[in-house]
Amino acid sequence: MSGIDPSSQAQSDEAAAPTILVVDDERNIRRTLDMVLTGEGFRVVEAASAEDALKLLTQGETPVEMMLVDLMLPGMNGLELLDRVRQDDATRDLPVIVISGHATVHDAVKAIKLGAGDFFEKPLNRERVLVGVRNALKTSRLAREVRDLMAEVHTRYEMIGQGPAMQRMFKEIDRVAPTKASVLITGESGTGKELVSRAIHRLSPRADAPFVKVNCAAIPKELIESELFGHEKGSFTGAIGRKRGLFEQAHGGTLFLDEIGDMELTAQAKVLRALQSGEISRVGSEHVLHVDVRVLAATNKDLSKEVSTGRFREDLFFRLAVFPIRTPVLRERMEDLRPLIDAFLSAFCKENGLPQRRIDPAVYTALERRRWPGNVRELKNVIERAAILSGDMVTVADLPEDPHESPFEEDGSGADSIRAEGGSAGEGGSGERSILPEEGDGRSGAGGDGRRLTLREFRDRSERGYIVEVLSGLDWNISRAAVVLGIERTNLHKKIRAYGIKRGEDAGIRR
Numbered sequence: 081m082s083g084i085d086p087s088s089q090a091q092s093d094e095a096a097a098p099t100i101l102v103v104d105d106e107r108n109i110r111r112t113l114d115m116v117l118t119g120e121g122f123r124v125v126e127a128a129s130a131e132d133a134l135k136l137l138t139q140g141e142t143p144v145e146m147m148l149v150d151l152m153l154p155g156m157n158g159l160e161l162l163d164r165v166r167q168d169d170a171t172r173d174l175p176v177i178v179i180s181g182h183a184t185v186h187d188a189v190k191a192i193k194l195g196a197g198d199f200f201e202k203p204l205n206r207e208r209v210l211v212g213v214r215n216a217l218k219t220s221r222l223a224r225e226v227r228d229l230m231a232e233v234h235t236r237y238e239m240i241g242q243g244p245a246m247q248r249m250f251k252e253i254d255r256v257a258p259t260k261a262s263v264l265i266t267g268e269s270g271t272g273k274e275l276v277s278r279a280i281h282r283l284s285p286r287a288d289a290p291f292v293k294v295n296c297a298a299i300p301k302e303l304i305e306s307e308l309f310g311h312e313k314g315s316f317t318g319a320i321g322r323k324r325g326l327f328e329q330a331h332g333g334t335l336f337l338d339e340i341g342d343m344e345l346t347a348q349a350k351v352l353r354a355l356q357s358g359e360i361s362r363v364g365s366e367h368v369l370h371v372d373v374r375v376l377a378a379t380n381k382d383l384s385k386e387v388s389t390g391r392f393r394e395d396l397f398f399r400l401a402v403f404p405i406r407t408p409v410l411r412e413r414m415e416d417l418r419p420l421i422d423a424f425l426s427a428f429c430k431e432n433g434l435p436q437r438r439i440d441p442a443v444y445t446a447l448e449r450r451r452w453p454g455n456v457r458e459l460k461n462v463i464e465r466a467a468i469l470s471g472d473m474v475t476v477a478d479l480p481e482d483p484h485e486s487p488f489e490e491d492g493s494g495a496d497s498i499r500a501e502g503g504s505a506g507e508g509g510s511g512e513r514s515i516l517p518e519e520g521d522g523r524s525g526a527g528g529d530g531r532r533l534t535l536r537e538f539r540d541r542s543e544r545g546y547i548v549e550v551l552s553g554l555d556w557n558i559s560r561a562a563v564v565l566g567i568e569r570t571n572l573h574k575k576i577r578a579y580g581i582k583r584g585e586d587a588g589i590r591r
């Protein structure tokens with residue numbers, strides 16, 4: 081059913097019809113679009129110039145849900161208008177379709193890059209316009225629903241995560257938060273373990289009481305007990321006054337023991353006692369204090385392995401792991417990458433008073449190819465750095481080199497195919513083989529058999545040659561060479577193995 085006659089609609093329905101702003105200097109086009117769209121139940125407002133359209137949009141008297149804009153306008157043109165609309169927080173997400181009589185692919189690409197949802201060519205086709213408008217409205221409604229859902233999740237957990245792995249974890253948080261159960265949060269570094277612990281506290285009945293965090297790895301082992309349980313004056317050298325410990329400070333609230341895998345065995349015994357009895361005593365005191373503390377602990381170590389090697393008490397492990405939560409690594413939830421990128425970029429710009437930056441879609445693709453061993457923390461750093469370096473739009477050029485990139489994985493092909501391309505069946509382990517043809521001058525682009533090198537071969541040869549040059553110039557000091565080359569040491573080692581580079585090789589050989 082398509083035809084809705086606005087005149088026959090109840091007042092409230094008419095008010096609910098989406099309002100579309102038509103921006104065109106040609107009166108005929110405005111009139112045609114008005115007829116087509118109002119005939120289908122839409123409300124239409126018109127502007128003859130981009131300047132008038134901006135006024136209409138910013139005055140906000142008529143809430144506009146979509147804009148159709150001609151690219152060729154006198155004064156500010158359609159692309160500029162689109163750009164302005166995207167820069168303003170209030171109109172950033174407005175669905176826009178561009179129209180042009182003199183459309184070129186170039187304009188279309190530009191408009192799409194600026195976030196136009198579709199592109200109509202004159203002469204306009206009624207069906208094409210209606211289908212395009214309905215699709216754009218539907219897409220924008222769906223996007224708004226996802227955004228609202230994400231905002232809800234973000235407000236509740238202060239974490240981004242719409243994929244199944246994070247949704248499962250949020251459910252676990254919901255289940256355990258209201259209880260007093262200890263929680264052991266495990267997961268790789270940078271996956272959000274601290275955020276999980278804060279969410280559990282915030283969603284617990286203890287939310288108004290203190291949340292006390294202690295980094296067990298950062299406190300010297302001789303001080304950890306006095307930090308946790310406090311001390312009496314003079315109980316050890318340096319104990320100048322009486323001190324309340326972190327357990328006392330967390331009374332009524334939550335104590336978060338971060339990096340618990342690094343805690344000393346003697347401190348572990350005392351923590352276990354405190355958990356079992358709810359009693360503590362300060363170092364140097366016999367006096368027993370009752371504390372009501374919920375303990376959350378986190379580690380990126382495999383605690384059960386620590387237990388089997390005797391570095392972690394088994395009884396404490398079981399006590400803490402009443403309710404285990406595992407934070408998923410980023411590469412297991414790449415569906416969250418784009419929302420994370422958008423959120424980090426927007427938060428960084430806001431916090432630093434910078435105008436909101438847009439993102440070239442190629443940035444997402446480039447970042448999706450990375451492996452992210454540093455997880456969300458690493459991603460956040462990359463985005464913040466890119467935001468500092470970029471202009472209005474973050475592009476691939478603003479991204480740092482991937483420090484974890486392996487030459488075997490650059491093009492997604494396996495090591496075998498690269499070796500086949502190189503054609504050299506070297507001896508030794510597979511990782512030691514050269515990936516390059518044995519002869520030929522990479523710089524001239526000629527292969528050993530006289531054929532031209534592929535771009536990849538040329539790039540590999542140049543890279544190999546440069547690495548050899550830097551290494552021999554620095555007397556094979558790997559750390560310094562890695563700094564000069566701007567890559568991680570582990571990555572340099574990988575490249576040395578992959579290219580079959582041997583110490584003593586002259587920089588001139590095999591380029």
Ligand SMILES: Nc1ncnc2c1ncn2[C@@H]1O[C@H](COP(=O)(O)OP(=O)(O)OP(=O)(O)O)[C@@H](O)[C@H]1O
Pocket residue numbers: 238239240241267268269270271272273274275276379380407456457460
């Ligand atoms: N799901 C997420 N949404 C938004 N930001 C996140 C998310 N997960 C992690 N972060 C951000 O990544 C950074 C690292 O998070 P966090 O410190 O909680 O990780 P961690 O697992 O405790 O790391 P570590 O083991 O190194 O202590 C923080 O800046 C945090 O805000």
